[in-house]
Amino acid sequence: MGSAGHKPLDVAVIGAGLGGLCAALSLRRAGHNVTLYERYDFAGEVGASLSVASNGSRWLLNWDLDIDAVKPVVLKKLVMHEWESGNIINEYSLGDYKAKFGTEYYNFHRIDMHNVLLQTVQQKEGKGFACRLEKNHKVIEVDAQAGTMVFENGKTASADLIIAADGIRSITRRQIGIEPKVEGSTSCCYRCIIGAEKLKQLGLSEFITNNGIEFWGGFGINKIVLSACHNNEVVSCYCFYPAVFNGLDKDGWNIGATPQELCDTFPDLDPRIKKLFLNAEDIKMWRLYIHEEYPCWVKGKVGLLGDAAHPMLPDQSQGFCQAIEDAAVLGEVFGEEHFTGDVEQALKRYEKVRKERATRVQVASAKARTDLSERIGWSTGNERPDKLTIEEVCGYDLPAHVRKVIQGEV
Known part of the structure; x- marks a missing residue:
């Protein structure tokens, strides 16, 4: 159907963060020439862990990313702890996860993932054309109809497709x-890391090789999420607390904080985790916001992806996976099977496939911010019909969804 119109496009990807790199890799594998435009001298990925369920990891493998080079930890269970004592309240095994969904549930360090993606898109080896990376190119103007971009450094560029x-x-x-409609969440989040050797010295080695995502709290604003990454050499923590604690006057993703500030935020917490906090590194505060669904994601030759299209709270651990799905759909609709040569048509297909599903995950992530039972993976045995399930998320057949949408056009 589409092969007659399939020819290499000149694609511009604005942003060389994780989502942009996945888009570049997917479109490279689909046979297109890709240039990444990054506003900084480097993309600036920082800190903490990145859990990737099978709806994301299957595409990383399909794109021939060297998963072992990203130094993963394979997640096997979810563990719920009592807030003050740390006693285990509930444990949910992911069981035969790989047999059921096709790939493992991985936990990575963000920097490891960024480094391997950046190397992979630019290397000559592998399917497709090596992507170009232009640093210090901050876009300030985009003409969606003409496919042109103006950068802060005075340079201009054009492309057949802009992501x-x-x-x-x-x-x-x-x-x-x-124009986004945004409201501040009632929550903020500290994130931090600590090395395995330090944990051993502190007598906290049980957190290093547990192969689980561990939770304290989560029924209300306060919640601690702990998991290992980087070949079990680093443990990462996400620590949610009321935004009013900081007087609502700090904004951003990368605001520094001290171990004592982090510890003082949770006075009644499990003493083991407070001990971890007092010895943690790379402690940053992250202000959270809730974005309403945007009316559209595409216009002319431009399509939004990842946080530009569907910013979501982190409580379903699906932000990166949804960006991977975005990238995968781009590879499908601009791939040999489906692409007719009509860029605007392909972008409309992309939006139709992605928008409803990503918005559903976005809404579910907001629900899970203060109710851990809303998180995919936790099963009460009496789920509401509208609850997002692990089967719906991890068992998603993306290529079939693309084909169904395209067949529906006839």
Whole structure:
């Protein structure tokens, strides 16, 4: 159907963070020439862990990413702890996860993932054309109809297709006429890491090789999420607390904090975790926001991806996976099977496939912010019909969804 119109496009990807790199890799594998435009001298991925369920990891494998090079930990269970004592209240084994969903449930360090993706998109080896990376190119103007971009450094560029992966504060989003409706969440989040050797010295080695995501709290604003990454050499923590604690005057993703500030935020917490906090590194505060669904994701030759399209709270651990799905659908609709040569048509297909599903995950992530039972993976045995399930998320057949949408056009 589409092969007659399939020819290599010149693709611009705005932003070389994780989502942008996945888009570049997917479109490279689909046979297109890709240039990444990054606003900084480096993409600036920092800190903490990144859990990737099978709906994301199957695509990383399909794109021939060297998973072992990303130094994964394979997650096997979810563990719920009592807030003050740390006693285990509930444990949910993921069981035969790989047999059921096709790939493992991985936990990575963000920096490991970014480094391997960046290397993979640029290397000559592998399917497709090596991607170009232009650093210090901050886009300030985009013409969606003409496919042109103007950068802060005075340079200009054009492309057949522009994918805007420029993050939660996307400039491109406004350039195509979308004004986000945003409200501050009642929550903030500290994130931090600690090395395995330090944990051993502290007598906390049980947290190193547990192969689980461990939770304290979660029924209300306060919640601690702990998991190992980087070949079990690093443990990462996400620590949620009321935004009013900081007087609502701090904003951002990368605001420094001290171990004592982190510890003082949770006075009644399990003493083991407070001990971990007092010895943690790379402690950063992250202000959280809730974005309403955007009216559209595409215009002309431009499509939004990842946080530029569907910013979500982190409580379903699906932000990166949903960006991977975005990238995968782009590879499908611009791939040999489906692409007719009509860029705008393919982008409309992309939006139709992705928008409803990503919004459903976005809404479910907001629900899970203060109710751990809303998180995929936790089963009460009496789920509401509208609850997002692990089967719905991890068992998703993306290529079949693409084909169904395209067949529905006839």
